Amino acid sequence: MSQQTRTPADAIPQPLLDVRGIDTFYGAIQALRGVSLHVSRGEIVTLIGANGAGKTTLLGSIFGNPRASVGSVSFDGEDITTLATHRIAPRGIALVPEGRHIFPAMTVEENLVMGTIPVGEAHLDEDRAQMFELFPRLQERRNQRAGTLSGGEQQMLAIARALMSRPQLILLDEPSLGLAPLVVRRIFEVLREIASLGKTIFLVEQNANHALKLADRAYVLVNGEIRLQGSGRELLADPEVRKAYLGGH
Amino acid sequence: MDWHILAQQLVNGLTLGSIYGLIAIGYTMVYGIIGMINFAHGDVYMVSAYLTAIAIAVLTGFGIDSAPFAIVITLALTMFITGVYGWSIERVAYRPLRGSTRLAPLISAIGISLVLQNYVQLSQGAKPQGVPTLVSGTVRLGTETNFVQMTYIQILIVVVSFAAMAALTWIIRSTSLGRQCRATQQDRKMAAILGIDTDRIISTVFVIGAAMAAIAGVLVTLNYGSFDFFIGFVTGIKAFTAAVLGGIGSLPGAMLGGILLGLFESLFSGFVNTDYKDVFSFALLVLVLIFRPSGLLGRPEVEKV
Ligand SMILES: Nc1ncnc2c1ncn2[C@@H]1O[C@H](COP(=O)(O)OP(=O)(O)OP(=O)(O)O)[C@@H](O)[C@H]1O
Ligand SMILES: [Mg+2]
Numbered sequence A: 001m002s003q004q005t006r007t008p009a010d011a012i013p014q015p016l017l018d019v020r021g022i023d024t025f026y027g028a029i030q031a032l033r034g035v036s037l038h039v040s041r042g043e044i045v046t047l048i049g050a051n052g053a054g055k056t057t058l059l060g061s062i063f064g065n066p067r068a069s070v071g072s073v074s075f076d077g078e079d080i081t082t083l084a085t086h087r088i089a090p091r092g093i094a095l096v097p098e099g100r101h102i103f104p105a106m107t108v109e110e111n112l113v114m115g116t117i118p119v120g121e122a123h124l125d126e127d128r129a130q131m132f133e134l135f136p137r138l139q140e141r142r143n144q145r146a147g148t149l150s151g152g153e154q155q156m157l158a159i160a161r162a163l164m165s166r167p168q169l170i171l172l173d174e175p176s177l178g179l180a181p182l183v184v185r186r187i188f189e190v191l192r193e194i195a196s197l198g199k200t201i202f203l204v205e206q207n208a209n210h211a212l213k214l215a216d217r218a219y220v221l222v223n224g225e226i227r228l229q230g231s232g233r234e235l236l237a238d239p240e241v242r243k244a245y246l247g248g249h
Numbered sequence B: 001m002d003w004h005i006l007a008q009q010l011v012n013g014l015t016l017g018s019i020y021g022l023i024a025i026g027y028t029m030v031y032g033i034i035g036m037i038n039f040a041h042g043d044v045y046m047v048s049a050y051l052t053a054i055a056i057a058v059l060t061g062f063g064i065d066s067a068p069f070a071i072v073i074t075l076a077l078t079m080f081i082t083g084v085y086g087w088s089i090e091r092v093a094y095r096p097l098r099g100s101t102r103l104a105p106l107i108s109a110i111g112i113s114l115v116l117q118n119y120v121q122l123s124q125g126a127k128p129q130g131v132p133t134l135v136s137g138t139v140r141l142g143t144e145t146n147f148v149q150m151t152y153i154q155i156l157i158v159v160v161s162f163a164a165m166a167a168l169t170w171i172i173r174s175t176s177l178g179r180q181c182r183a184t185q186q187d188r189k190m191a192a193i194l195g196i197d198t199d200r201i202i203s204t205v206f207v208i209g210a211a212m213a214a215i216a217g218v219l220v221t222l223n224y225g226s227f228d229f230f231i232g233f234v235t236g237i238k239a240f241t242a243a244v245l246g247g248i249g250s251l252p253g254a255m256l257g258g259i260l261l262g263l264f265e266s267l268f269s270g271f272v273n274t275d276y277k278d279v280f281s282f283a284l285l286v287l288v289l290i291f292r293p294s295g296l297l298g299r300p301e302v303e304k305v
Helices: A055-062 A108-114 A124-134 A136-140 A151-163 A181-196 A208-214 A232-237 A239-245 B003-034 B041-061 B067-097 B103-124 B152-174 B176-186 B188-193 B198-224 B231-246 B251-271 B277-291
Strands: A017-026 A029-039 A044-049 A070-075 A093-096 A169-173 A200-205 A217-222 A225-231 B138-142 B147-151
Touching: A017 A055, A029 A044, A029 A055, A029 A070, A029 A225, A044 A055, A044 A208, A055 A093, A055 A169, A055 A200, A093 A151, A108 A124, A108 A151, A108 B176, A124 A136, A124 A151, A136 A151, A151 A169, A151 A181, A181 A200, A181 A208, A200 A208, A208 A232, A208 A239, A217 A232, A225 A232, A232 A239, B003 B041, B003 B147, B003 B152, B003 B176, B003 B198, B003 B231, B003 B251, B041 B067, B041 B103, B041 B198, B041 B231, B067 B103, B067 B198, B103 B231, B138 B152, B147 B152, B152 B176, B152 B198, B152 B251, B176 B188, B176 B198, B188 B198, B231 B251, B231 B277, B251 B277
Parallel strands: A044 A200, A044 A217, A093 A169, A169 A200
Antiparallel strands: A017 A029, A017 A070, A217 A225, B138 B147
């Protein structure tokens, strides 16, 4: 590799995603307090935090729903803070939301097609074939109503749908929630594969053990504020993190 | 009971039911996408009857006397202008009130309904209006005394209605626009995150509903020839009954509910009593709401978790 491409992430002048000092409210309730974080191209970054810390709100604020009232969100150098929600995906960001939010009355195939809205259907066949390779289960069930899939299959579908928009950055909100250990392991394997395809990943998790092992860097969110940050390895070793998120050993 | 009377009532019921089905589509699609009843929809249908009369008058003024040509142009113009009404109703009565109480947009829609009735009454006069007969003639089956007949207009109504319903079903099932409508209906927030302009989709649904009602308005006006500013009320409630019967929110349900209601109503008028046919329909609405509120093809309302 040439010397230029080995520049350390911190020295890259412009991160792919740059969140600066955002406050987000639900009515009078403040869910985020001056949150700043960044994700550089090619990185896997994770955000861990307890229930109600504001993780889902943070991902929502990247999509303008709920919208941050203070601070800014930039993507690839463009300020997207005030962009309408439906204009975010075409910029190259995809979300795998908490609770999957697949379209239950549509077939698996139709759900995949819904992912292509930002890029059109020109690459549909090629990308769908790639998704079926990544998730053979989805191919078997391609004409089945998505609402009848198992939880793990729905999670796979939500990830595949997000990838269908050919995003640069993929945001995932607790993809391992409520899944059996074997399925969780498969999900994290898939995330590694996605990263190897050149995608940038921002992963929100309560499953700190898996997430920190996967991540290049990590943030800890407590009560709407960033409490800690560092490499995945550093946080895995941090006594405070171990106590709060890794079962106290 | 004579077979030909039964068959005649079924023919009449199918015609009437096609009209109810077309109007019911607007109720059911709007409900499907925003979870609210468009109380101004019956008056949109009423406006389309007036637009039909205006279009026919203008075409006659230009000396166009080919009936098929006049009907096609009238349909296109009326669907377009009525679609603009549908779009405006969403903009004025629904969009500004999104996120407020559920009752607010219903009240504003009733307001629009009153505005439309009074505006038409003032601008067009309170007296019933009429259009000249464009198509006449009937097809008869049977003997000299025992026969079933269907007028050319009735045939036109059934053919055009079924074609419109088939086209709309195809759009919703198989096109990108249709998928975006269904996605917005199933999960509006997720649809927006995937890049769908959900406001545009909601507007489109109001326009589709109004355009379908306009087809009904043109066909009914060609059939009966006369109408007034108040026709939207009773027909609106009938079509709403059809939508509830079929399962509100369900597109095939609206069509099925329309046809069934038309058949029930004409069988009731043919064999029981003509004067009480409206009472019969409204009683049916009440019974469906009590015993099967999700209708024939609708899914029971399940709270999202
Ligand atoms: N729609 C809402 N209205 C009001 N308050 C909300 C809403 N959504 C979230 N909150 C509040 O905002 C705070 C952050 O919620 P958020 O869902 O972002 O947490 P989270 O970190 O994703 O939690 P979890 O791990 O349980 O998913 C919580 O206190 C929550 O009660
Ligand atoms: Mg959450």
